[in-house]
Amino acid sequence: MAVSIDSAENLLDPDTGKVTDPDLDEALEMLATEPGHRVTVLLVSHQEPESPADGIWPTAETPRHVGELSLEEFLPYLATLDRHGRTDPAGLPEGSRVGLYKSS
Known part of the structure; x- marks a missing residue:
């Protein structure tokens, strides 16, 4: 669980x-x-x-900071934060997705 x-x-x-x-x-x-x-x-x-x-x-476990996620890990993670899909970056241009990742 x-x-x-x-x-x-x-x-x-x-x-x-x-x-x-x-x-x-x-x-x-x-x-x-x-x-x-x-x-x-x-x-x-x-x-x-x-x-x-x-x-x-x-x-007890090493903390995992979002900034440590790779771009390939970050974007799917971001999409899961809102069950209504409002945080899914899939529809953004590549430059915007990269900028979003760098600002996290």
């Missing part, structure tokens, strides 16, 4: 970057440290998350 949380910065204290809900912090820590489960959590955020309990979950 995959759980995706978009705009996860809304779950963080804007000053510290720490998760504001201790139960969520505990659940993320359990998923990061307990073997054998089949759950993947994807946090999409403009801010690096931190654990208020100094848990390892924020660094």
Whole structure:
């Protein structure tokens, strides 16, 4: 099972970057440290998350920054962000798609 949380910065204290809900912090820590489960959590955020309990979950996996995606990875990713297709860059001219990628 995959759980995706978009705009996860809304779950963080804007000053510290720490998760504001201790139960969520505990659940993320359990998923990061307990073997054998089949759950993947994807946090999409403009801010690096931190654990208020100094848990390892924020660094258990290497963060993947959108800027690190190749153009071939970025464009399909962008198309998936909106189920109505409004963010699909397929209809844009090549130069505009490249410019969009470089500005991310």
